Amino acid sequence: MRRGPPLQAGDFIAFKARLLAPSHAVLPGGYDFATDAYFAGLGAVGSVLGGIEVFDPPFAAPWYQRASMALDRLRNRVARHILAAVPGERGAVAVAMVTGKRGMLGQGIRQVISKAGIFHLVTISGIQMSLVAGLLFWMIRRMLGLSATLALHWPIRKWAAGLAMLGAVAYDLFTGSRVGTERALIMTLIMFGAMVLDREALTMRNLALAALIVILVQPEALLGAGFQLSFAAVAALVAVHEARYAGTRPMGTRPMGPHQKGQQPHQPAKAGPPRATSRVVRWLLALLVATFCATLATAPFMAADFNELSLYVLIGNPLTLALIELVAVPGALLGLALYPLGWDGPVWHYVGLNIGLVLKMARLLAAAPHSTLPVAAFPGWALAALAFALLSLVIWQRPLTRLTALPLLLLGLTGALSHAPPDIMIAPDGTALMARPAQGPMVLLAQRRNNFMVTQWLRAVGDARDPATLARASNPKAGCDARGCTLVMAHRHAVALVLRASAFGEDCRRADIIVTPLYAPTHCKARVYDRASLASSGAVSLRFRSTGLEITNAEPPGAARPWFRPPRPFFTAHRTFARPQQKRPPAQ
Secondary structure (H helix, E strand, O other): OOOOOOOOOOOOEEEEEEEEEOOOOOOOOOOOOOHHHHHHOOOOOEEEEEEEEEEEEOOOOOOOHHHHHHHHHHHHHHHHHHHHHHHHHHHHHHHHHOOOOOOOOOOOHHHHHHHHHHHHHHEEEEEEEEEEEHHHHHHHHHHHHHOHHHHHHHOOOHHHHHHHHHHHHHHHOOOOOOOOHHHHHHHHHHHHHHHHHOOOOOOOHHHHHHHHHHHHHHHHHHOOOHHHHHHHHHHHHHHHHHHHHHHOOOOOOOOOOOOOOOOOOOOOOOOOOOHHHHHHHHHHHHHHHHHHHHHHHHHHHHHHHHHHOOOHHHHHHHHHHHHHHHHHHHHHHHHHHHHHHOOOOHHHHHHHHHHHHHHHHHHHHOOOOOOEEEEEOOOOOHHHHHHHHHHHHHHOOOOHHOOOOOHHHHHHHHHHHHHHOOOEEEEEOOEEEEOOOOOOOOOEEEEEOOHHHHHHHHHHHOOOOOHHHHHOOOOOOOOEEOOEEEEEHHHHOOOEEOOOOOHHHHHHOOOOEEOOOOEEEEOOOEEEOOOHHHHHHHHEEEEEEEEEEEEEOOOOOOOEEEOOOOOOOOHHHHHHHHHHOOOOOOOO
16 A cells, blocks of 8 residues: 555554555576465555555454564564664664564665675574574573572572573564474574583484474474574584584583593693683674674575575675674663663664664675676475485484585586576567577566566576666667567577567568467467467566477466466467458459
């Protein structure tokens, strides 16, 4: 809606709307909003026509819905309060970090933090969840340790872990309980549950158990970018942690004294740097190593899901993580604690100043040359080979068994680097296409602008150009008029976008490939992708090979999924309406 009354969760409203089915993938193997909408329970999208009427509820909502309404209203009040204290981009980032609401972030700041490789700053992921739960655990344990009776006679460590688990659940509910937050919550609960049961708190088994729970509850999350990036990064971090402590001491135990290591107690310790300096150096070194390993582990999934790699992530991540760990998350917890008392204003200003420093660093990194590296789309089997190579590295313990990752890595890299991008990409409704001319980069032929679709197409071919530069009117290589566009490709193949039925007569004779949102006539000798054929295949990509034309459809022939229904025979019965009419003989 453009304008309407101030609405909040729990209001009963009436309005007139224009509803459309969720859009499908704009290229084979690309992002399919219809799939996500089906699993999210969204049946349609659209816009409001006219005004919105708010009326009294005709019935009482169940208790769980009333609780959800109250929680969402609280999140909105906190978000408005933070924006009032810290206006602008800093406040929008603070709102996303505290409440999980990212709707206030502008497109510009999204692109900046994405290019800098720190988009996890505004997503409630494992970093925020572990920091919040860890701070709660540390504070509760310290407060309980103030009592000598509790500290000496009761398991305050387990009590703190149990209360931290409740705090993590509350934090998950307050931030919206999205898929990424739920994964982080499960992993956090397993970690603190291991403490309660006197088990190791950080092992690959716990990570595998968390993955199993997520897949059983939400199997569709396995193909999502959030699941892949989260578990790949954590798997690398756990493997680094296990390698760091391998052969030294069991995790969760205290270091042995000098007399247990074979060193005499009266022998002086070796000279070294001061204790505080040594701790800082070790912390920075561990942070760099962990960031490097996590970046390598998530690189294949970043390339496959977003078709780009952030080259300066090793610089941006340690700096932003340090500010998040030391300032942002503790300040957010303190601000939420002081919010009911009205004393939280200075805390939000302090958090906003540090977020401003992070955004300045993000802009410097985003403006640096080659901040992002475009990566062309590659087949799914190459990503699967790279994923199994990562699993071989982090799961196997012996060097000989880890060598199994080498052939998988070579197979995945070969498939990713040797995969040729498509020469023609056709929109699922036939209103646009992008083709590779005889010389130069890809050219856009479109009836109307669709920046999302153009962005997806450019990313698929590894093209870093701005979508705004592909306007049809400023393209000298395409001949366009009100009836459509034509373009000559390599090997003198001609492709035509037909927008008016009157253009079929000429284009059917001259073009090799015709794309149209209309129903094409049956007498057309060119390869036709019209409204009827695209309704069954979805988006189409074409590649010119030495053996012929390689065709890839977004939906295989005869596909029938809950989010993609095959068209009825009615659509194929009207393909001949554009056939040229024969002249009637003159009346006698």
